[in-house]
Amino acid sequence: MRSRLALWIPLALFAFFAGLAAYMLTQPKQQFVESTMIGQPLPAFALDPAFSGLPGAAKADFTGKPKLLNIWASWCLPCIAEAPQLEALQAQGVEIIGIALRDRPEDVANFLGKYGNPYRRIGSDKISEVQLAIGSSGVPETFVIDAKGVIRYQHIGDIRAGDVPLLLEELEKAQ
Numbered sequence: 747m748r749s750r751l752a753l754w755i756p757l758a759l760f761a762f763f764a765g766l767a768a769y770m771l772t773q774p775k776q777q778f779v780e781s782t783m784i785g786q787p788l789p790a791f792a793l794d795p796a797f798s799g800l801p802g803a804a805k806a807d808f809t810g811k812p813k814l815l816n817i818w819a820s821w822c823l824p825c826i827a828e829a830p831q832l833e834a835l836q837a838q839g840v841e842i843i844g845i846a847l848r849d850r851p852e853d854v855a856n857f858l859g860k861y862g863n864p865y866r867r868i869g870s871d872k873i874s875e876v877q878l879a880i881g882s883s884g885v886p887e888t889f890v891i892d893a894k895g896v897i898r899y900q901h902i903g904d905i906r907a908g909d910v911p912l913l914l915e916e917l918e919k920a921q
Contacts, residue, residue: 793869803869
């Protein structure tokens with residue numbers, strides 16, 4: 747009797763977990779990650795320049811008018827894909843400040859030489875300290891920061907051509 751019961755327990759556990767997995771797969775997925783940093787001021791930071799061609803980045807740079815804060819890295823393939831959109835935003839008068847994650851100065855310079863440089867400033871976040879403090883989980887990621895240094899919008903992933911109007915709209919709302 748006992749040996750028969752022992753045979754059914756693993757089968758029952760498997761059926762339970764298979765049913766749970768099937769249920770979770772049928773639930774609608776959440777398209778957007780809600781950031782807890784929206785509406786919060788940028789945390790204090792001051793980063794050294796990512797390479798010798800531009801100054802570093804600091805919280806103090808986010809005053810006067812809304813700006814984009816772009817978290818990126820030279821080793822990031824989606825960052826290559828978003829480079830033309832960042833240049834399109836810059837061409838429309840958007841000021842973009844970058845934070846290069848865990849990058850070497852020569853790699854940053856090579857990336858910008860190859861794919862263009864839409865940035866006014868680029869800080870070097872060598873240990874992802876600022877990235878984590880602002881609620882970013884990966885690269886690339888872009889934030890709309892208002893004239894008072896408050897995070898108003900978070901765009902997760904690379905910026906595609908269809909995202910440019912949305913970012914311009916978010917910048918306008920952040921006036």
